[in-house]
Amino acid sequence: xxxxxxxxxxxxxxxxxxxxxxxxxxxxxxxxxxxxxxxxxxxxxxxxxxxxxxxxxxxxxxxxxxxxxxxxxxxxxxxxxxxxxxxxxxxxxxxxxxxxxxxxxxxxxxxxxxxxx
Numbered sequence: 068x069x070x071x072x073x074x075x076x077x078x079x080x081x082x083x084x085x086x087x088x089x090x091x092x093x094x095x096x097x098x099x100x101x102x103x104x105x106x107x108x109x110x111x112x113x114x115x116x117x118x119x120x121x122x123x124x125x126x127x128x129x130x131x132x133x134x135x136x137x138x139x140x141x142x143x144x145x146x147x148x149x150x151x152x153x154x155x156x157x158x159x160x161x162x163x164x165x166x167x168x169x170x171x172x173x174x175x176x177x178x179x180x181x182x183x184x
Contacts, residue, residue: 084139
């Protein structure tokens with residue numbers, strides 16, 4: 068999975084404890100204890116591995132961000148509205164989540180292993 072800056076650094080450092088992803092076909096087989104390689108979007112050779120410790124499903128980004136708090140989901144943003152706008156701007160698929168409440172989201176929380184690859 069790829070992450071843009073500054074979120075790549077936030078996840079690697081443990082500042083961002085919750086990574087939100089749309090539960091699409093690619094991520095439907097992800098389970099607790101699976102390892103995920105995160106790559107920096109602009110520099111794919113910069114990567115690290117983390118283990119999934121929890122998966123949580125929500126109907127939209129707003130619910131997920133509100134449930135886990137800005138400090139854990141978007142530590143550099145000062146409002147839920149701003150955080151939702153950022154997620155909606157990632158891609159058309161992400162923007163549709165807010166309009167299609169039946170889509171679920173994956174919550175990746177507090178990985179216990181941060182290993183440079």
